[in-house]
Structure formats: structure tokens, C-alpha cells
Amino acid sequence: MVLLKETSVGMIDPWDDDAGLFHMLLFGHCRKRDYSVDDEDPIKQRVRRTYYTMHTHTTVDFVKGKMEKWLKFNHFKSTIKDALIRLNELVDESDPDTDLPNIVHAFQTAERIRQDYPEEDWFHLTGLIHDLGKVMAFYGEPQWCVVGDTFPVGCKWGPSIVYGDDSFKDNPDTYNPKYNTEYGMYEPQCGIEQLMMSWGHDEYLYRVLVHNKSSLPKEALYMIRYHSFYPWHAGGDYQHLITEKDNYIKEAVLKFNQYDLYTKSAGIPDIEALWPYYESLIDKYIPGELEW
């Protein structure tokens, strides 16, 4: 079952016709995903539970611990393809828009990018792998610190974090004066790359790619690292912490984001037939066995 998503432009399918595409390009960034509370709806309950658990446990110390653990890259070795295949078994518990396995979403995203940017093969590959950090879920991590939207720790929670007006009430950092002010542990306008983000699949995959010396362009790495930072790229929070240079990063993330969001109700791609093309891209940009 594929759930329809609520958008700020009504129910226009942006891929249907030129008008839809135009609306998406114009208003795509202010689109709202449906996080409303509905105890009758098991998907909505699941999404809400995931975020409440995430927001209760994600503290500065928690993120430091996860970085310590995962940034040794000594958990497993795998090619990109084999890691992607594992996503067959992962349904993202934070996602209100789809309950298909993540591998389907990976190919839907990549193929739609390929249609619009046939020449930019690195962008196709970025679409395919952007959620691959979710493999942490197969190595002992609960989904709440793998999936979902991200936000910085160490400063006041942004006003547009989903459920954030209530979900942080049991988080110790909410009451820690070192971390609960507007700037918290940061300097004004320190820049997005200085922020310690909540632990999840974005930061992890970004680090894996850098560690394994992928030759993907910087733009791709930014798309991967910040695609879940909705409170910033969609909500407009944290302006006091970012710089001019971060606008370039935001442009990249927004360019990618439409494909992440608006492809989830598209048809299911023929994954077997598509592998040879994507394997050639993997060989070009991130070949061989990687350390994870």
C-alpha cells in the first residue's frame, strides 16, 4: 500500500504534467508531510512513536557515543550493491509516505533523477544510495537513531522539528543550560558543517563515503549529508548558525529533495533490469568492498 501524502499544493501529482511539475518546483520546498496524530492509523502511530523515542534519547552525549562507535568503520565490509540489497528488508518506521522496502525507494529516486538529468550520472547514483546509511539497522541500531529527520544537538531544538513541541520533554538536554539556549555550544554563524547532527543515516553514509575515498562530487556528499535536515532546508530554522556558504549546500539539498519526496507513489521499477547500469556507476565512483 502506498499512502498519499499531503502537500501544500493539494494533491497534484507533480510528475503528471507540466503544471504539476511547475507547482512542485515553485512550492516543493514548503510542502508539508502528514505528521498529524491519529491513534486509529497504525502508520501514523508508528511514525510518532519513532520520533518520540528519537527525541527522548538523542543528546550530545548520545551522539558522541554513536560517532565513537561507528566512525571506526570496523563493523563490516561490503560492496555498495550488497549493502543496497539489504535494504530489501527495511521498511522505514519514520516515513509517513510509504511502507515499501527502502530498495524500491532507492530505485524510484534514482530513476526519476535520471529522467531529468540524463547526463549527470553521479546524481543518479546519489539518488540510489542516499538512504544506504540505514544499513546500521542490521547491525544492532534501533530505527529511531537511523531513520527520520535530523536536527542539531547542543542548542535549542528548532521550532519546526516534527512533534518537537512535546517530544523533547523527557530529553535531559532540554534542561541543560549548556545546550538549551539559542546558540548552545555553537558560535553565531558557525556554519552548517560545524553542527553536531542527531545520529542517523545521513551523517553515517557521508562519513563512509569520505572514509572509503569515493570520487562522488561535493554536491553529492552534501545532498547525502543533509537531506534529512528538514528543520533547516524546509522549516527555515537555525538561520543564526549558518553562513552564506551554506546556501550552496542548501541549493544542492533542495535540488535532490524533490526526487526523494515525490517519487514514492510512482510505479515499482524493474530492479533486476536496472542493476547493470547502476553497477557501472558504482564501479566508477565507489568501487569494490568498503569498510563500514
Ligand SMILES: O[C@H]1[C@H](O)[C@@H](O)[C@H](O)[C@@H](O)[C@H]1O
Ligand atoms: O521518513 C523519512 C526517511 O527516514 C528518510 O530517509 C529521511 O531522509 C527523511 O528525513 C525522513 O523524513
Ligand SMILES: [Fe+2]
Ligand atoms: Fe533519507
Ligand SMILES: [Fe+2]
Ligand atoms: Fe530517501
